[in-house]
Amino acid sequence: MPDPSAIRLTIPRPDDWHVHVRDGDLLRAVLPYTAKIFARAIIMPNLKPPVTTAARAKAYRDEIIAAVPAGVKFTPLMTVYLTDATDPADLARGHAEGVITAAKLYPAHATTNSEHGVTDIKKIYPVLEQMQKIGMPLLVHGEAIGADIDVFDREAVFIEKTLKPVRKDFPALKIVFEHITTQEAADYVAAEGSKNTLAATITAHHLLINRNAMFQGGIRPHYYCLPVAKREKHRAALVKAATSGGTMFFLGTDTAPHTRAAKESACGCAGIFSAPNALALYAQVFDEAGRLDKLEAFASRNGPAFYGVPVNPDTLTLVKSLKPNSEIKPILTENGQEIVGFAPMSPAFWGVADI
Ligand code: NCD
Ligand code: ZN
Numbered sequence: 001m002p003d004p005s006a007i008r009l010t011i012p013r014p015d016d017w018h019v020h021v022r023d024g025d026l027l028r029a030v031l032p033y034t035a036k037i038f039a040r041a042i043i044m045p046n047l048k049p050p051v052t053t054a055a056r057a058k059a060y061r062d063e064i065i066a067a068v069p070a071g072v073k074f075t076p077l078m079t080v081y082l083t084d085a086t087d088p089a090d091l092a093r094g095h096a097e098g099v100i101t102a103a104k105l106y107p108a109h110a111t112t113n114s115e116h117g118v119t120d121i122k123k124i125y126p127v128l129e130q131m132q133k134i135g136m137p138l139l140v141h142g143e144a145i146g147a148d149i150d151v152f153d154r155e156a157v158f159i160e161k162t163l164k165p166v167r168k169d170f171p172a173l174k175i176v177f178e179h180i181t182t183q184e185a186a187d188y189v190a191a192e193g194s195k196n197t198l199a200a201t202i203t204a205h206h207l208l209i210n211r212n213a214m215f216q217g218g219i220r221p222h223y224y225c226l227p228v229a230k231r232e233k234h235r236a237a238l239v240k241a242a243t244s245g246g247t248m249f250f251l252g253t254d255t256a257p258h259t260r261a262a263k264e265s266a267c268g269c270a271g272i273f274s275a276p277n278a279l280a281l282y283a284q285v286f287d288e289a290g291r292l293d294k295l296e297a298f299a300s301r302n303g304p305a306f307y308g309v310p311v312n313p314d315t316l317t318l319v320k321s322l323k324p325n326s327e328i329k330p331i332l333t334e335n336g337q338e339i340v341g342f343a344p345m346s347p348a349f350w351g352v353a354d355i
Contacts, residue, residue, distance in 0.1 A: 007320040008353065009292060013312040014279060014299035016041040018139075018178055018201045018252030020271065021076075023047055023063060029333040030257045031067045033275035035074035037352060039312040042139070042252070045081035045104055046113040052081050054094025061099065073314075077101040077307075079139060083116050084123045088130035095136050101307070102137040102176070103127070107162075110143045110154075111226040112256070112270055117141075121162055128166065132173040137307065138166075139176045142185065143227055152211070155227050156184040163188075172197060174306070179203050179254045181227040183237035190241060193248025199306045201252025202242045204281040205272050208344050210235045221263045222340050225256060226270040242282075242298055243291035250303035253278040260330065260338040274342040276328050281342075283318045283350035317353040324349055 016038040021031050034041055043064065045051035051060050057078040064076045079102045080091065086103075094100035105124070106117035118124050131138055143154035144161050167175065177189055177200040189200040205225065210232040213223040223229065241249050255278060256271030263269055274281070279299065286295040295318075304311050324347035330338040 008317055009283065009295070009320075010315050010317045011296040012300040013039045013314045013316045014251060015039055015303050015312065016253050016255075016278075017176070017250055017303045017307075018042055018044065018203075018254045019275070020044045020046065020254070020256040021064060022257060023060070025334045025337075026257060026259075026339075027063065028067045029331055029339065030255070030273070030275060031064065032069045032072070033331075034255065035068050035072045037275075037279050037316065039073065039314070040075045040077055040309075042102065043076045043078055045079045046106065046111075048113055050081035050083075050113060050116050051079070052083055052086065052116070054080065054090050054097070054099050056080075057094060058099045079104045081106065081116070082118055082124055082127060084119055086124060086127050088127045091127065091136065092130055092134055095134055100136070102139050103131060105138060105140045107141065107143060107145050107158075110141050110145050114141070121166060125169070128170050128173060132170045135174065135308075137174040137176055139178055142177050142180070151228060152230060155180070155182045159184055159188055167192075167198065175199075176201060176306070179206065179227060179252060180238065180241075181206050181230050182234045186237045186241040189248050190244070190246055193246060196306070199248045199250060199302070200241075201254070202238055202249060203252065203254045203272075204274055204278040204285070205229070205342055206235065207239050207242060207285045208235075208281060213345060216345075221265075221268040222272065222342070224263075224268060224270055225254070225272045228270075239285060239289055243286050243289045243294050245291075245294045245297055247297070247302045247305060249298060250306065251282060251299045257339045259333070260340050263340065272342045273339050276331070276341050277325070277348075278342070280318065280325070280350040280352055281344055281348055283320070284344070284348040287320065287350065319351050319353045320349050321351065322349070325351060
């Protein structure tokens with residue numbers, strides 16, 4: 001029975017500009033949650049081994065398409081994982097053939113499966129040159145890595161040490177600063193983003209939690225991701241940026257599933273699985289900020305404009321109920337492994353209608 005007092009909001013069907021859907025049984029378990037809601041998604045290439053060539057991106061795309069539930073319309077947009085040895089010609093061919101949408105920079109050892117990442121940005125300058133020429137966006141995991149850099153400072157250091165120099169050397173290169181977590185990043189992108197060469201994705205969880213979430217009454221592995229959540233003032237800056245209506249900010253959930261066993265461990269994996277409720281939680285955040293009217297730009301319009309693709313022609317309806325949402329149960333892989341979803345720390349009332 002639909003709740004007669006519910007508030008509804010209909011927007012063009014959104015896209016998710018940053019997802020990890022994994023492969024094999026994990027892919028089959030998690031993909032339906034993304035595919036049912038989002039029309040398109042930028043697929044992260046950090047598999048084991050990583051997706052480093054156009055040929056591998058094509059094979060991975062086939063595997064993803066085979067896992068889309070019957071009757072669901074969903075387009076995976078593929079990325080390749082840059083290494084010190086990436087061949088610029090392979091990227092250009094893959095882009096021209098429509099196989100690759102973007103390339104991903106993981107500084108070596110920055111996050112899950114990033115050990116093959118780029119060891120020195122200068123090593124990929126020929127690749128960046130090529131990408132700038134053909135208009136292929138560079139997606140960056142924006143964290144500087146080094147024994148002397150505090151984990152909470154990595155993003156701010158990356159802006160100074162890598163992002164600013166790269167933007168100076170490649171002024172026309174389109175860059176997406178992925179899953180930003182700091183006021184420094186939000187301010188930098190807001191100031192520079194109007195040139196249409198720099199944008200940022202923001203996750204639902206970074207809009208909802210600060211770093212205290214990881215330590216509430218004990219260590220809470222399901223709130224641990226990279227870049228790690230920061231202080232409250234940074235969360236507030238992200239909410240301001242996302243809900244500002246600025247075209248340089250758009251939706252990227254960074255849903256990053258790991259099995260319960262891999263997270264609840266002495267060395268637990270980084271990653272928050274938010275595909276089932278992320279869109280509804282963005283609505284919750286925009287509503288609480290009194291900015292629901294800006295959700296459509298953030299979720300459905302700014303990303304397509306930056307990537308140069310049309311806004312999706314179909315629509316999706318969000319519904320706000322009087323009763324808070326019930327907790328999402330862990331989902332199960334074919335092998336009976338549990339994946340625990342993101343649980344917001346305060347009640348949320350929004351949901352997606354009819355799916
Ligand atoms: C991601 C993953 O698990 O692949 N983890 C995460 O915490 N976000 C990698 C990434 O995007 O950094
Ligand atoms: Zn990610």
